[in-house]
Amino acid sequence: MDLAWERSATKWRHRIFGVVVMAILIILMVIFHGEASKEWMTYQKTYNEKLASRLNKPEFRNTPVRINQIWLPQLNTTDRCTTCHVGLENPLFANEPQPFTTHPGDFLKTHPVDKFGCTVCHQGDGQAVTVEATHGAVHHLNRQLLTKEFVQASCVKCHVDLYDLSITTDHFPWGSTFLEGRRLSFQYGCRGCHKINGEGGSIGPELSGFGSRTELAFLLIHDLGHIEGPHMMAQWEYEHFLNPQKVVPGDPKLNLAPTIMPNFGFKPDQARALTIYMLGLRNPKVDAIPYEYIAQKKIAQASSSQPGSLK
């Protein structure tokens, strides 16, 4: 009798405990979700306000806000960037601040948003809807957002002939920093020690496919103790080009000598170009771009068939 009562009381206690825990979790989720959604909602409302006053159409103020999402199973991406970057395809927003600015260049015309999305070029966390979760150094992210010239490290995924030495900045000005890095890699004889796409020595590690590595794979085998900037792959490479011995000083206690990679005395923009070139050494097996996304027109062909269009 006593035992049965005891058992049912315990069962009830467990049930009540379970319900309370669930309730707390739900409350926390609501609060968290509320905070996170405020940010993008504010951007969209601001955009609608601006659009309404630009076009003198007050009804645009009432456009309902929503999460915009580009789901591309073939690229394995789900991009919500346009939830905040709402004005990308609107030429009226060319002089507005981020996140409203019109996208630079013709990139969204040559790579339609509904087919390409954003992260195939920019990487980052496509599903994030806060600035913090994808911009700047995000420590848990395996593919950090690529901004400014760093985006050039992605073009090679599909424009594979960028590895072709006959292609220069004249043919593909949008890849000028990547191509400068490639040029420096020949000028400074990196292939004396490193194998790159089948060519080079084996004194240093092979660099083919370097840019397709995940941050995690990189961080596991690199010492970040001597890096001044944020602890990220690109930053490590950049500082390593500026001064290899500072980043890989060895350890006298363990009888480890400093790295034998020479300090070439690179200027910051040279180190940046080399970093972008390194990040642009892709591994097609990892990137897994479907065939229909690979640019069919060869770059040199494109520029000769459409004179002037590549300026």
Ligand code: HEC
């Ligand atoms: C929550 C809103 C929001 C989302 C979601 C968002 N952004 Fe942004 N983005 C911003 C804001 C605000 C800025 C300007 C401030 C900054 O740079 O941190 C910005 C800046 C940028 C810049 C310029 C940075 C620079 O240094 O030049 C790029 C590129 C960019 N975003 C790309 C993306 C991509 C790609 C995604 C999706 C993976 C994305 N953004 C998702 C709000 C957002």
Ligand code: HEC
């Ligand atoms: C074909 C590749 C490609 C795609 C796809 C792409 N971008 Fe870009 N994006 C670029 C390039 C290249 C730049 C210019 C980088 C530079 O400043 O040199 C850029 C610049 C930007 C900037 C910075 C603008 C500025 O002037 O500060 C933002 C923000 C941005 N992209 C957001 C997006 C978003 C959001 C998407 C998805 C809708 C997207 N991009 C899709 C290649 C791409």
Ligand code: HEC
């Ligand atoms: C996911 C694959 C993919 C990525 C990544 C990509 N492109 Fe493209 N790009 C294409 C395809 C496909 C075309 C259509 C023309 C073709 O098939 O050759 C194209 C067309 C272009 C064109 C127009 C050329 C012409 O002849 O009309 C330019 C310029 C261009 N891309 C630049 C870039 C730049 C710069 C980057 C990197 C920031 C980039 N692309 C990244 C797939 C890609």
Ligand code: HEC
């Ligand atoms: C004398 C041989 C030598 C030359 C020349 C040389 N390196 Fe290195 N490099 C090394 C060695 C050894 C390492 C491994 C130790 C270290 O990280 O410094 C290395 C490391 C690297 C790494 C880091 C690899 C990783 O897994 O993170 C990169 C990237 C790199 N080198 C690029 C270059 C480039 C680009 C050039 C030409 C500008 C160059 N190296 C010239 C010997 C060399």
